[in-house]
Amino acid sequence: MNDMIDMSQFVEAKSDQLNADDLIGAPRTITVRKVTGNDGDQPVSIFYEGDNNKPFKPCKTMRRVLLGVWGRNAADYVGRSMTLYRDDSVTFGGLNVGGIRISHMSHIDKKTVVVVMKTKGKKAGIEIQPLADAPRQQRQGGQQTPEQWADKFIANVAKTDNADALNAMVSKHLPTLDRLNDDLRAKCDDAVAERLAELMPGAGRADHEHGDQFPGDEADGWEA
Numbered sequence: 288m289n290d291m292i293d294m295s296q297f298v299e300a301k302s303d304q305l306n307a308d309d310l311i312g313a314p315r316t317i318t319v320r321k322v323t324g325n326d327g328d329q330p331v332s333i334f335y336e337g338d339n340n341k342p343f344k345p346c347k348t349m350r351r352v353l354l355g356v357w358g359r360n361a362a363d364y365v366g367r368s369m370t371l372y373r374d375d376s377v378t379f380g381g382l383n384v385g386g387i388r389i390s391h392m393s394h395i396d397k398k399t400v401v402v403v404m405k406t407k408g409k410k411a412g413i414e415i416q417p418l419a420d421a422p423r424q425q426r427q428g429g430q431q432t433p434e435q436w437a438d439k440f441i442a443n444v445a446k447t448d449n450a451d452a453l454n455a456m457v458s459k460h461l462p463t464l465d466r467l468n469d470d471l472r473a474k475c476d477d478a479v480a481e482r483l484a485e486l487m488p489g490a491g492r493a494d495h496e497h498g499d500q501f502p503g504d505e506a507d508g509w510e511a
Contacts, residue, residue, distance in 0.1 A: 304332070305343045307373045307385040314372035314390065316418070317343065318466050322361040333364070336468060343371065348403050348413070349389055355401035356392050356415055368393040368418055368466060391418040419462065436463065437471045441478040450486045453479065 309315075317335035323342075324330055331350055332342040345353060357364055370391035377386030392399075392415050400412040440460060447453040457464070457479055464475060 303341060304329075305338070305341050305371070305387065307377070307387050310371060310373035310387065314370050316368055316370045316391070316462060316466060318368045319364045319366065322364050324361070331361075336466065343387065345389075346386065349387070351403045352389055352401045352413055352415060355403075356395060356399055370418060389415060391416045393418040433467055433471055437467060437475055440464075440475055444475075444478045444482050447482060447486070450483060453482060453486065 317333075317338070319333055319335055320338075321334040323332045323334070325332070329344040332344050334340075334342045353364070357367065369389050371387050372390050373385050374388040375385050377388075395415070395417045397417060399415045401415065402410050402412050404410055440463075443456065444453065447456060464472060467475065
């Protein structure tokens, strides 16, 4: 079986910030860990989990979107998530150079339209969709932490009664699993693997222990 090779790692732009070219092929959902401000053409830097110290520096239009959806206090952004994508229609100097845009944001319950200035004298509405599977605030008013979410996920894994249900649950929650740090993700992965082994005792055995099997046949795993 061939290991999957992520081609995106070989075309990452060498820069001190996230670039539109880094999003070629797939959007990226990030969780904010720090926001800083400074002078210059790019006054806002949004650092996120796993950013390799290459923050997202939103353009003025996206800064207006952040202001319109999450409010004035950037400190409130920490722990919240958004999905970024490459917009090929963004131009500079008459060329389609591409730019980073926001499509989804957490902490909203329905589609939100932010009216911004697109060109001189013309305004347009930018639609932001609620981020599916984003952590919600608990009834007590406190925000659910990644650790709490992981503990709840693991508890639900233990309750699954068949492999199909387990696979469906993992598929449903993949966007959130992908946003966990390495330790929490490993903890969740281990719980899924252990439960799968309980539900399908033969899945983890070596090929020669399975009895009749054609060479090259492989058991389906839970991974998407």
